[in-house]
Amino acid sequence: MISLSARNVAVALTCVALILLPAFGSDFFVDFVATRTLMLGLAASTMVFLSAYGGMVSLAQWLIFGVAGFAVGNVVAESGRGLNLGWGPWTGVFIALVAATLLALLLGILSARSTGIYFLMLTLTYAVVGFFFFGQVTTFSGFGGITGIDPPGFFDDRPKRLYYAALVLSMLAYVGFRAIARTPFGLALQGVRDDPVRMSSLGFNVQLHRTLAFTLAGFVAGLAGVLNIWWNGQIDPTSISIGPTLDLLIIAVIGGISHLEGAWLGAFVFIGANIYLRDIPFLGSIEGLLEERLLAEERFNTVIGLLLLLIMLASPDGLAGIIARIEHGIRLAFRRSNPEGDGSSLRTNGQ
């Protein structure tokens, strides 16, 4: 049963605002800020899910996201690099999701025995291998990448329909991950996170739980990858290199890697910084000193690095952690002002 907590009320109000956004937001904002935020948030939510509920910080999520994109590209594109199968877009979606899920299953089986820093490094290795695979195996891509990938005709009404697709999938992922956390599987996954040795002595197959959680997260990352390829229309190995792989981690950390909401919060800050910080007078005035693209990239990395540092100093649990603390403060104040009440109307659900 869904409780009427402050957290749920805030999430519901945000969802309503997001549903209404295309009615009052500019096309630019909806397409370049909101849709990208939702897509990146969806991908980052898989990292947060694995970390918050399974204790696994995976750097392979961006690879799985990219594999779904490459699968769509190879299946749908009719000319250029790749397989050029020229099949329908929905067939591409199906194959992309199967490929992403099977890859996640395989990687999950390979890494389920590792924990902590070893798991992180192993998944980083997968990401690097994936980058070189698509760069060097020209049958599937090559460094030039695959271009001219069109979304299904249904999404021609851009940006609204693609935005709503990203919104619906984000909502489903958010609600789904939270619901899974309360199922026997989700509770067992949290038990594996807290104490795998004790879980094993209670009769649980710890590796199987980790593998299944990784597979589930891979499926959702695949969905985000499909949306991204529809939005972008092209994909190349550079887009799944170490830089973007770490960007996803930065998004999750900025937002708060222990809070599902943090995935989308972090994505919003990341995309917002990328788009709007160039308009700040001081930062804008140094434009032209170097080649514009390079300057923009370096300036962005510096700014997002400083932003990450500030947020980490203020709250190791990211932006969602700050919000959780504010909510906790309000709840305490509410209790003090109403000592008779139990404050249940403001009670938050644990992750």
Place this chain on the structure above:
Amino acid sequence: MTSNAAVTQIESHRSLLWLESVTVAFGGLLALSSVDLEVVEGDRLAVLGPNGAGKTTLFNAIAGDITPSEGKVLIKGVDCTALPSRLRPQLGVARTYQKTRLFPGLTVEDNLYLAQTGKQRRHLSLWRNAKDAELRAKAREAAGMVWLTDQLSAQVADLAHGQQRQLEIGIALVTEPDLIMLDEPASGLSKGERERLVELLEALPVDSTLILIEHDMEVALSVADRVVVMSDGEVVATGTPDEIRRNPLVHAIYLGEEAAS
């Protein structure tokens, strides 16, 4: 105890737990040396010994956290020497750990519910059903047994140490095991909490089979009806609590030769 294989098989069927010449070596260190042990239904066995005697290694070998280098471990007549720890709850074995091992991110009720789902094979389900309601009811009942009813919704990380030790025992009990193994349940408890623990252990159903590792002799000897004393990986004395209290070898092990004499 005989080492004849045929007799062992027959004897072991009557035993809940049967250890035959169990040896555990870590490189050159012999943590357990040819330990023989039998536990029958209803036994309340205390395993005593100084630090490094091999008590926890013995538990790990029984629970499957360590595979013995030599010897056999039979539970209910089933040779499970090399059986992984995760399959032993199916044979009715439950254990606690010397260092508290709980799920601090979950509530007390979730901990007690989760403990049952492994044995019930419900842990892969993505749906909640009537069986879960039943398991939740049992979780609440178990919380009552270890006096944690008023903490059901509390996050385990927020519990006091004594309450966490109570929950450790609750997790072992809620699986309705045939053999409960408690590894230093009184560790880190205050005098009052120890008395409460003894009360809790004495309140266990009379047919419960219990193996208890405990440094606190008062706790161990008041709960157990049989005692095994270990030293340097070997069983050096067995007997009733009174016999062990009078045993000069036990005094020597705990207090040193001079004090014992």
